[in-house]
Amino acid sequence: MIPVALPSAELLLYLAFFVAATLFWFGWTIRLGVRYIKGRWRRPLLLPYMLVTACALFTLWQSAAFYVQMRSYEREREASYRPELVEPMRLGQIDMPKGTKLELAVADHRESFKRAVFPRPVRMLDMDAVEVARYIAIQTNEKYETVGFTPENMRLTGHGTTMQIGWRCNALQPVEFELKPDGGVSRFSTCTLADGNVVDGITLPEGTSLRASTGNVYADGLVDSDRWVLDMPEGVPVRIDNFELADASIALDAERRLYEVRGAVLSSVATLAGRRYAAASAIRFNPLHIREDYAGAWLITPPPGADGSQPVALKTIVQRRDGKVLATLTD
Numbered sequence: 001m002i003p004v005a006l007p008s009a010e011l012l013l014y015l016a017f018f019v020a021a022t023l024f025w026f027g028w029t030i031r032l033g034v035r036y037i038k039g040r041w042r043r044p045l046l047l048p049y050m051l052v053t054a055c056a057l058f059t060l061w062q063s064a065a066f067y068v069q070m071r072s073y074e075r076e077r078e079a080s081y082r083p084e085l086v087e088p089m090r091l092g093q094i095d096m097p098k099g100t101k102l103e104l105a106v107a108d109h110r111e112s113f114k115r116a117v118f119p120r121p122v123r124m125l126d127m128d129a130v131e132v133a134r135y136i137a138i139q140t141n142e143k144y145e146t147v148g149f150t151p152e153n154m155r156l157t158g159h160g161t162t163m164q165i166g167w168r169c170n171a172l173q174p175v176e177f178e179l180k181p182d183g184g185v186s187r188f189s190t191c192t193l194a195d196g197n198v199v200d201g202i203t204l205p206e207g208t209s210l211r212a213s214t215g216n217v218y219a220d221g222l223v224d225s226d227r228w229v230l231d232m233p234e235g236v237p238v239r240i241d242n243f244e245l246a247d248a249s250i251a252l253d254a255e256r257r258l259y260e261v262r263g264a265v266l267s268s269v270a271t272l273a274g275r276r277y278a279a280a281s282a283i284r285f286n287p288l289h290i291r292e293d294y295a296g297a298w299l300i301t302p303p304p305g306a307d308g309s310q311p312v313a314l315k316t317i318v319q320r321r322d323g324k325v326l327a328t329l330t331d
Helices: 007-039 046-079
Strands: 089-091 094-096 101-104 115-126 127-140 146-159 161-164 167-170 173-178 183-190 195-200 203-204 211-214 228-231 238-240 243-252 256-266 270-272 276-277 282-285 297-301 315-320 325-330
Touching: 007 046, 046 101, 094 115, 115 146, 161 183, 167 183, 203 238, 243 270, 276 315
Parallel strands: none
Antiparallel strands: 089 094, 101 115, 115 127, 127 146, 146 173, 161 167, 173 183, 183 211, 195 203, 211 228, 228 243, 238 243, 243 256, 256 282, 270 276, 282 297, 297 315, 315 325
């Protein structure tokens, strides 16, 4: 945090006195005007009134001067932090057209732009981008002076759809990339999927949130093998095997095969190899705690009372994708 000196008590009392004097002068003057209109004019005590008037005029003059200074400062700040390109320019590895409006993280350093709005779509990274937003990390010294900046990620928004390393993304929603220190793209990061994505036999609904992963890290230091994480849109089920899953979070491996379903519920009654499961049953696939004994299996926990009873302990069924029941676990 940058240290800022607080105003002294004397200055605050000084300001309060002049503001109070100005308000008193307004009230006094209005009262004199009303008395004059009603024909009950009586000349005020001249010396006190002149002193209060002088304080009020001084306060109003200082206020007007402060307003003019602030307007001038805002115009200078606008020019320093929100320039508009008067000619085409390449910034952050992006060829920007004339008329591009920038928002800068560091005054007068156009390479530090954190937002760029194009006057027309710009073709880049297989999409027609109309806006670029970047997160800029600012480096400061011990005096809180800016000594450098580094772009860390970039979000593109454009028109239509875009293909990103095999994923069909909605370009109307931000498509995010991680950046190199020079502003070049390091790797794809996240997007919102458009219609038409199918992986490992799973049709992913439009609006699914996609995120690249380097592996889920557990408390004991274990790094998982997931490489893609998909969160289904709220209220939209996804079908995997014989199950319609709601509120599902799905992980895929590097080959984009189903690796794990981290949390979901059945949106409707389902049957697998003759075993019937009620809607609202909690369901997971290949979670870490059973992976060593039952790799690639479903864990399905019916809701309490699904069979008409109220069990003391819920029973979780471990079932392979081909339908074979491997175990029954009791919570």
